[in-house]
Amino acid sequence: MKPLRVLDESLRMGQQALWATRMKTQWMLPIAPVMDAAGFYQVAAMAPVSFETAAMYLHENPWERLRLLRQHMPRTQFDFLVRSRNVVGWSPKPNDVVELFLKTLGKIGILGIKVFDGLNDYRNVAYHIQVGRELGLHVKALLNFAVSPVHTDDYFIAKARELAGLGVDAIVIADACGAMLPERARALIGRVRAELPEMELHFSTHPNSGVSTPCYREAIRQGIEVLWGASTPLANGHSFPPHATIVQLAREEGRALDLDERCLREMDDWFAWAAYKENRPCHEPDEFDPIAYEQTIRHQIPGGMMSNLESQLAGVGMAHRLPEVLEEAGRVRAELGYPVMVTPFSQFVGVQATLNVVTGERYSSVPREMALYCRGYYGQSPGPIDQNVLDRVVGDQPLIDPSAYFHDKMLAKARAERGSLSDEELLTAIFLNPTALETFNKNRKPIEWDPDARMPLLALLKELGKRPRLRQVEVRCGNLRVALSREAGAVAA
Amino acid sequence: MSEQKTAYYLSFSDVIRVLRLVDETPFQELQLELDGLKVRVVQDKEAPAPHAAAPLAEPSVLAAASGPVREQAVAAAAPLTKTVFVSSAEGTPVFAPLAGTFYRAASPGAPPFVEIGTVVKEGDVVAILEIMKLMNHVTAPCAGVITEIRANNEQFVEYGQVLAVIKPERAA
Numbered sequence: 001m002k003p004l005r006v007l008d009e010s011l012r013m014g015q016q017a018l019w020a021t022r023m024k025t026q027w028m029l030p031i032a033p034v035m036d037a038a039g040f041y042q043v044a045a046m047a048p049v050s051f052e053t054a055a056m057y058l059h060e061n062p063w064e065r066l067r068l069l070r071q072h073m074p075r076t077q078f079d080f081l082v083r084s085r086n087v088v089g090w091s092p093k094p095n096d097v098v099e100l101f102l103k104t105l106g107k108i109g110i111l112g113i114k115v116f117d118g119l120n121d122y123r124n125v126a127y128h129i130q131v132g133r134e135l136g137l138h139v140k141a142l143l144n145f146a147v148s149p150v151h152t153d154d155y156f157i158a159k160a161r162e163l164a165g166l167g168v169d170a171i172v173i174a175d176a177c178g179a180m181l182p183e184r185a186r187a188l189i190g191r192v193r194a195e196l197p198e199m200e201l202h203f204s205t206h207p208n209s210g211v212s213t214p215c216y217r218e219a220i221r222q223g224i225e226v227l228w229g230a231s232t233p234l235a236n237g238h239s240f241p242p243h244a245t246i247v248q249l250a251r252e253e254g255r256a257l258d259l260d261e262r263c264l265r266e267m268d269d270w271f272a273w274a275a276y277k278e279n280r281p282c283h284e285p286d287e288f289d290p291i292a293y294e295q296t297i298r299h300q301i302p303g304g305m306m307s308n309l310e311s312q313l314a315g316v317g318m319a320h321r322l323p324e325v326l327e328e329a330g331r332v333r334a335e336l337g338y339p340v341m342v343t344p345f346s347q348f349v350g351v352q353a354t355l356n357v358v359t360g361e362r363y364s365s366v367p368r369e370m371a372l373y374c375r376g377y378y379g380q381s382p383g384p385i386d387q388n389v390l391d392r393v394v395g396d397q398p399l400i401d402p403s404a405y406f407h408d409k410m411l412a413k414a415r416a417e418r419g420s421l422s423d424e425e426l427l428t429a430i431f432l433n434p435t436a437l438e439t440f441n442k443n444r445k446p447i448e449w450d451p452d453a454r455m456p457l458l459a460l461l462k463e464l465g466k467r468p469r470l471r472q473v474e475v476r477c478g479n480l481r482v483a484l485s486r487e488a489g490a491v492a493a
Numbered sequence: 494m495s496e497q498k499t500a501y502y503l504s505f506s507d508v509i510r511v512l513r514l515v516d517e518t519p520f521q522e523l524q525l526e527l528d529g530l531k532v533r534v535v536q537d538k539e540a541p542a543p544h545a546a547a548p549l550a551e552p553s554v555l556a557a558a559s560g561p562v563r564e565q566a567v568a569a570a571a572p573l574t575k576t577v578f579v580s581s582a583e584g585t586p587v588f589a590p591l592a593g594t595f596y597r598a599a600s601p602g603a604p605p606f607v608e609i610g611t612v613v614k615e616g617d618v619v620a621i622l623e624i625m626k627l628m629n630h631v632t633a634p635c636a637g638v639i640t641e642i643r644a645n646n647e648q649f650v651e652y653g654q655v656l657a658v659i660k661p662e663r664a665a
Contacts, residue, residue, distance in 0.1 A: 027658070028537075076520040092624055168545065202653075269504045269505045269506055270505060272505060272509065273505035273506075273508065273509065274504055276509045276512075278503075288564060308619070308625055312591060312592065312624070312625070315591075315592040315651065315652055316591060316652040316653075317652075323520070344626070344627075347625050347626060347627055348627065350595065350625070351625055351627045351629075353592065353626055355591065358590065358591060358652075359590060365590050365629060365630075366629075367627035367628055367629045367630075368621075368622070368627070368628040368629070369607075369627050369628060402592075434601050435647075454503055455503045456503045456507065456508045457503050459505065459508055460503070460508045460511060460512070460532075463508070463512055464512075464515065464532075464534065467515070467516075469535075469536050469537050470515070470534050470536055471535045471536060471537055472533075472534065472535040473532075473533070473534050473535075474531075474532070474534075475531070475532050476530070476531040476532075477503060477529060477530050477531075477532075479528050
C-alpha cells in the first residue's frame with residue numbers, strides 16, 4: 001500500500017474555523033520554510049472566504065499573499081478552493097471568469113484547485129475541471145457528504161463515477177458538517193475505493209462531533225491516499241483533526257507516512273504563539289455526545305453559522321426560540337430536497353427557518369435566492385423539493401436553466417466598465433461586492449512581515465519590555481545575559 | 494556547540510508560560526529557572542493589580558479555549574426596547590421582518606423600487622433587506638400610496654423598525 005499523505009489546511013480551514021479567517025500573512029511567512037520542509041502532499045493556500053476577508057478586513061491583496069506563499073515555499077504544491085459557480089464571491093460567474101481565474105492562479109504558481117458544489121451537481125463545475133486540466137493544474141473535486149434519505153452509498157458512487165468521467169485527478173469525500181460516523185466512513189470509503197480502484201481518494205471530516213479520529217482510522221484501513229489535517233493550535237472544533245493525530249493513527253495502523261515530526265512540532269509551537277499574540281482560541285478535542293449528535297444531524301447547520309443564527313434571533317428578542325428554529329431548519333432542509341449544508345445552501349435553510357418561526361407563517365417571507373433555488377437556478381437539488389413549497393414559493397413562474405449564463409461575456413463587460421486593469425485587479429473587482437471593493441481600494445497596503453519573528457528569546461524580551469509595571473528585567477539563556485532597568489545604574493547591581 | 498544550543502532551545506510555548514507567570518504573579522519580584530533559561534523581573538512597588546496595569550497582558554489563550562471567536566457578539570446584544578406594532582392614523586407601516594441591511598433598489602445604480610408618491614398594490618416589492626447575504630423582498634402589506642420612506646439605503650435596520658409608510662387606498 002502507498003504511504004499515507006497529508007494535506008495541510010492550517011492556513012485555510014484552520015484559520016477560517018478558529019480565527020474567523022483573520023490570520024494576516026505576517027503569521028504565515030515566518031513558518032513557511034518549516035511547512036515547506038514538512039513533507040505535506042499539498043498546502044491549502046486559500047478559499048473564497050479567505051480571499052474576501054484578506055481584502056475587506058485585513059486590507060491585504062490576496063494575490064500578493066499567494067505570491068509570497070509561493071516564493072517562501074518553493075517545494076510545496078498549493079491548492080485553492082473554488083466554490084462552484086461563485087468561484088470567489090457571492091454572484092454566479094460565467095465561463096470566461098472561471099478561465100481567467102484559473103490562468104491567473106497558474107501564473108502565480110498555484111497549480112492545484114479543489115472544486116465543490118453543495119448540490120453535487122457537477123454540471124456547475126465541469127468547465128472548471130476541463131479548463132483546469134487543459135492548463136495543467138492538479139484538479140480535485142469534492143463529493144459532499146451529508147446524512148439524509150437521498151444521500152445513500154449508491155448515490156455517492158454514482159456521483160463519484162460522474163467525477164471520474166469528468167477527468168478529475170482526485171476525489172475528496174468531504175464531510176463539511178462533521179456528520180459522518182465511523183461505520184459509515186468504513187462502508188462508504190470502502191465502496192468508493194472498490195468502485196474506483198485507480199482513483200486517488202481523499203477524506204476529510206471535522207472533529208466537532210467527536211468522532212473524527214475513529215473516522216480517520218477507518219479511512220486509513222480502507223486505503224485512503226490523502227487525509228486533511230491542520231497544525232494543532234489551528235485544529236479541532238470546526239477545523240480539521242491535528243496532524244499529530246494522523247501521524248499517531250498511521251503508526252497504530254502500520255501505514256507508512258512521510259511527515260517530518262520535528263517540522264510539525266515547530267509549526268505547533270509557532271501557531272500557538274500566533275494564537276497567544278492575536279488572542280485567538282485553541283480547541284481541545286471534543287468528545288462524542290450521542291444526544292448532541294442526534295440533535296445536530298436533523299438540521300446539519302454548520303457550527304460557523306450557528307452563532308449567526310443566535311445573534312439574528314437575539315436581535316429580535318427571540319433567543320429562547322433557537323430550538324424551535326433548529327427544528328424548523330430540519331423541516332426546511334427536507335422540503336428543499338436535502339442540499340448539503342454548505343455555502344450558500346446552509347444560509348438558505350437557516351434564514352428561511354428563522355423567517356418561518358419569526359413571522360409565524362411558513363414561507364410567507366422568502367429571500368430572493370431561495371425562490372431562485374426552487375426554480376432550479378443553482379442546479380438540481382439532491383432530492384425533490386416539496387410540492388407545497390414549490391406552489392407557495394414558485395407558483396406559476398417558469399423553471400430556470402442553471403447553465404443559461406455560462407456563456408455570458410462578463411469579462412468584456414467588466415473591462416469596458418473599469419478600463420485597463422491587470423487580470424488580477426479585474427478579478428478582484430469582479431469577486432468583491434461594491435462595498436468590499438471600495439473598502440479594499442481605500443485601505444489596501446503592502447503586506448508587511450518580520451523575517452526575524454520566529455525567535456522566541458527575542459520575542460520574550462520584547463514582550464517583557466512592553467510591560468510598564470516591570471522595573472527591572474533580567475534574562476539569561478545559555479551564555480547570553482540581558483538586563484534591563486527603568487532606572488539608570490540599576491542594571492550593574 | 495550545536496548540541497549545547499539544542500539544550501538551551503527555548504520554545505514559544507515556554508515564552509507563553511513565562512509571560513503568563515509574569516502577568517499573574519501577585520509578588521513584587523519573580524525569579525524562574527527553566528532548563529537553560531533564567532528570568533528575573535521586579536515590579537513597581539505601588540503596582541496596582543497585575544491585570545489592570547499590564548496593557549499587553551492578554552488573556553491566556555491556550556487555557557481559556559472555549560469556542561470560536563464570535564465577532565458578532567456585540568451585534569447579538571438584544572435590544573431591551575420592544576417595537577410596538579401600531580397602524581397610525583396617517584398610514585400603514587412597512588416593518589422590517591428581521592434585522593438586516595436595507596436596500597431601496599435591486600442593485601447599485603438601479604432605480605429604487607418605490608419613491609414617495611408611488612402607488613403600490615398589496616405584495617409589491619418596496620425594498621430589499623439583506624439578511625446573512627440573502628436578499629429578502631419587503632412587500633407592501635396593503636395597496637396605497639407610499640407617503641414616507643424611513644430608512645436610508647444600505648442602512649442597518651432592526652427587527653420591527655418602520656421602513657416605509659403607506660397611505661391605504663381607501664383613505665386616499
